[in-house]
Amino acid sequence: MGRRVAIVGTGHSKFGVRLDVSLAELAYESIREALDEARIGLDDVDLVVVGNAGGWSSEPLPAIVVNEYSGLSGKATLRVEAACSTGSSAIKVARDAIASGDAEVVLVVGVEKMNESPTPTVVEFIGRAGNYFWEFENYGLTFPGYYALYATAYMFNYGASEEDFCQVAVKNHYYASMNPKAQFQRRITVEDCMKSRYVAWPIKLYDSSPITDGSAAVILASEDVVGKITDSPIWIEAIGASSDTSNLSKRQNFLGLDAARKAALQAYKKAGLDPEGVVKQLDLAEVHDCFTIAEVMAYEDLGFARRGEGVKLVRESQTYIGGLIPVNLSGGLKAKGHPIGATGVSMAVEIARQLWGRVERGRQAPVKVGRGLAHNVGGTGHYAYVTLYSLSKPRG
Amino acid sequence: MGRRVAIVGTGHSKFGVRLDVSLAELAYESIREALDEARIGLDDVDLVVVGNAGGWSSEPLPAIVVNEYSGLSGKATLRVEAACSTGSSAIKVARDAIASGDAEVVLVVGVEKMNESPTPTVVEFIGRAGNYFWEFENYGLTFPGYYALYATAYMFNYGASEEDFCQVAVKNHYYASMNPKAQFQRRITVEDCMKSRYVAWPIKLYDSSPITDGSAAVILASEDVVGKITDSPIWIEAIGASSDTSNLSKRQNFLGLDAARKAALQAYKKAGLDPEGVVKQLDLAEVHDCFTIAEVMAYEDLGFARRGEGVKLVRESQTYIGGLIPVNLSGGLKAKGHPIGATGVSMAVEIARQLWGRVERGRQAPVKVGRGLAHNVGGTGHYAYVTLYSLSKPRG
Numbered sequence: 001m002g003r004r005v006a007i008v009g010t011g012h013s014k015f016g017v018r019l020d021v022s023l024a025e026l027a028y029e030s031i032r033e034a035l036d037e038a039r040i041g042l043d044d045v046d047l048v049v050v051g052n053a054g055g056w057s058s059e060p061l062p063a064i065v066v067n068e069y070s071g072l073s074g075k076a077t078l079r080v081e082a083a084c085s086t087g088s089s090a091i092k093v094a095r096d097a098i099a100s101g102d103a104e105v106v107l108v109v110g111v112e113k114m115n116e117s118p119t120p121t122v123v124e125f126i127g128r129a130g131n132y133f134w135e136f137e138n139y140g141l142t143f144p145g146y147y148a149l150y151a152t153a154y155m156f157n158y159g160a161s162e163e164d165f166c167q168v169a170v171k172n173h174y175y176a177s178m179n180p181k182a183q184f185q186r187r188i189t190v191e192d193c194m195k196s197r198y199v200a201w202p203i204k205l206y207d208s209s210p211i212t213d214g215s216a217a218v219i220l221a222s223e224d225v226v227g228k229i230t231d232s233p234i235w236i237e238a239i240g241a242s243s244d245t246s247n248l249s250k251r252q253n254f255l256g257l258d259a260a261r262k263a264a265l266q267a268y269k270k271a272g273l274d275p276e277g278v279v280k281q282l283d284l285a286e287v288h289d290c291f292t293i294a295e296v297m298a299y300e301d302l303g304f305a306r307r308g309e310g311v312k313l314v315r316e317s318q319t320y321i322g323g324l325i326p327v328n329l330s331g332g333l334k335a336k337g338h339p340i341g342a343t344g345v346s347m348a349v350e351i352a353r354q355l356w357g358r359v360e361r362g363r364q365a366p367v368k369v370g371r372g373l374a375h376n377v378g379g380t381g382h383y384a385y386v387t388l389y390s391l392s393k394p395r396g
Numbered sequence: 397m398g399r400r401v402a403i404v405g406t407g408h409s410k411f412g413v414r415l416d417v418s419l420a421e422l423a424y425e426s427i428r429e430a431l432d433e434a435r436i437g438l439d440d441v442d443l444v445v446v447g448n449a450g451g452w453s454s455e456p457l458p459a460i461v462v463n464e465y466s467g468l469s470g471k472a473t474l475r476v477e478a479a480c481s482t483g484s485s486a487i488k489v490a491r492d493a494i495a496s497g498d499a500e501v502v503l504v505v506g507v508e509k510m511n512e513s514p515t516p517t518v519v520e521f522i523g524r525a526g527n528y529f530w531e532f533e534n535y536g537l538t539f540p541g542y543y544a545l546y547a548t549a550y551m552f553n554y555g556a557s558e559e560d561f562c563q564v565a566v567k568n569h570y571y572a573s574m575n576p577k578a579q580f581q582r583r584i585t586v587e588d589c590m591k592s593r594y595v596a597w598p599i600k601l602y603d604s605s606p607i608t609d610g611s612a613a614v615i616l617a618s619e620d621v622v623g624k625i626t627d628s629p630i631w632i633e634a635i636g637a638s639s640d641t642s643n644l645s646k647r648q649n650f651l652g653l654d655a656a657r658k659a660a661l662q663a664y665k666k667a668g669l670d671p672e673g674v675v676k677q678l679d680l681a682e683v684h685d686c687f688t689i690a691e692v693m694a695y696e697d698l699g700f701a702r703r704g705e706g707v708k709l710v711r712e713s714q715t716y717i718g719g720l721i722p723v724n725l726s727g728g729l730k731a732k733g734h735p736i737g738a739t740g741v742s743m744a745v746e747i748a749r750q751l752w753g754r755v756e757r758g759r760q761a762p763v764k765v766g767r768g769l770a771h772n773v774g775g776t777g778h779y780a781y782v783t784l785y786s787l788s789k790p791r792g
Contacts (some may be wrong), residue, residue, distance in 0.1 A: 002398045002399075002496035002497045003398075025469040047637075052671075053457075054451075055450075055456045060449075060451045061449075061477070061479045061774075061778075063477075063478060063639075063779075063781060064479070064639060064642045064774070064775065064778040067639055068641050068642050068643065072639075073639055073640055073641045073655075074638055074639055074655070074658065075638070075639055076637030076638060076639065077478070077637075077639045077779065078476055078477065078478040078485040078488070078779075079476070079490070080475070080476055080477075080489075081457070081459075081476075081477065082459060082474040082475065083457045083460070083476065092474070093474070093476075093489050093492070095496070096489070096492040096493045096495075096496040096498055097488075097492045097496075098496075099398065099492075099495075099497065099498070100398035100399075100491070100492040100493075100494075100496040101398045101493055102495070102497065102635075104397075145426075152479040224435065239498075241443075241472030241473075242470055242471070242472060243459075243460060243462050243463055243468075243469055243470055243471055243472065243473045244469055244470065245469045246460045246461055246464050247464065247532055258470075259470070261693030262470065270661075271524075294514070324415040360655065360659065372609030372725065376785055378457075378460070379457065379460060381475065382457075382460040383459075383460060
């Protein structure tokens, strides 16, 4: 393997409806914070990787516009996109550039402005995250519709209830209430969730992540320069990545996401972790809860619970702080918000700050093993990236 | 630096108006050819990098759709975009993934379907390759308008004529006439060009690259496995990348592209080439002639001619075979066509096949030093990538 790579600075904008800023201004909020945190200048950056799904944006070629506004003109740059796992793929591209020896310091920024577009456009775009021809055009499936297939299959096979799924929303709103960058700061009850309107049965409004504007940034540095920048790097220990058919009629079942399972096993293998007892080797996880069912499946796909037993973790509150493994202490996509291109980078920011022990009281995980996991899914498991972040320098 | 990386297989679709195929089918034409040429199977591929600018496409998330159609579901994948230099940025991402040790074999496919969209949409999208707010919205500049600023400045400062620019089109149509994959196979004269209608004075229709559908693919492999695949790898010797302001009113002058100059100097430095005598160290170059003025500026930005003397190379036919350095023997963007996301990959395919000595008679460059250069520009020099390909394994 190439050189080891670490996070040396993090930045995070306020997530929400951000009609007050342009795409470039929104990106700059987190870029500025990350550069300040790393105490480096614009000249120290060798490459800028912009994660942006776009499609609804007035800037179809966002990398150059974001760079220019941030004073980074002249730098090597490109945009990366992998649907809702765009942010994690951008981190992989940046990590590889450094590990290969081609760059020392890389800025990764994920940014998305989803509210500037008329709602039908955003919903249509996200609907097209499936197989356009077969599902969207012929059967009219929308994105909540895809996950509703998984939710109903999970309920039928494993006896989960709508209330169980609502408990995930309750937890994530609870932690978001302590995260000033989250889109929603209001705690909700299972009753609130159960009373919310159906989007695609059994998925209700409160089971669903919102339409969000936001950005997140990390500065990555090579092991050769990291010591000059920080005493507490967060190392990228391993990245697993996989994909799956975009044609849901070809999936074997609707009980988990194959791509996520494969990505997790890859990451565990690269980091030398035992997939069986992986919860003991993690302090926390940020998982891709675009809908509440997705978080339950993530528990199983990541090996936190056996197949069909993810719902038990929910019922036993095992993914709160103090439980088996705290999950989505940021509020998750559900309540922190889900600006598509930013989400994977936001997960990295959250995990770094958790491992540094400096997030808000009440949502700070105990740091014991010094390792966190980010699970970032594109489409309905069309893409999956699982990334392990660690306080310890990985083996060479 | 990390591991050395080589091209071990190439594929290229017919460029043109391809309403006969979907985006995935179009991509597969070159993917199949590249896999066959490398004599490897789908299972040998570790990562798929898809270069696609999109924006007008019915598949806004192209990576997964291309992968699935090609039987590559399950592979790690992402899309890369850097405007018209998308293809070269995709090659960089793939090269870094291998050089870092994370992958052994990577498939890069660049693909674009530009004719499926109504023409005004494509023109608007390309117009937005500049700074949307300042130039497109406020001043109404379109993409030919940007390059017209450069053409008029070049004419005023260095005494070039419209006929000089037309000579570039004549050369590129001449070579395209021998390239069965080119969009235009018809030779043209300076008179044909001069009689064509103005798009943005002094740029005429025949000074302009067309709206093109097409794909191109390369298989890249690490130095550790390359010997198992081929006896004649084409090594990626160096990649230079830079960017520039998207706000043309901030450019110092309209006589060359700063980003291209910087990218070239970076690439020459990495490869240990003397920028002064670089033509002697190259067998051929594929340059980004989106408009004829762009090819003339490329001669100067790449160091083939001094500032203001690029037009002399045109007048003396120095960029035909037998001249100082043959340029755009494929027909270039001008006559081979310019499917945005595919162009940088198409340049790589052309250079590899030229260095292997197996393109069509009449357009085969003499191979003496065993090195070719690809110059790929995004926007009006907003992005620039310069890549050196070599028959010789680069120093470690």
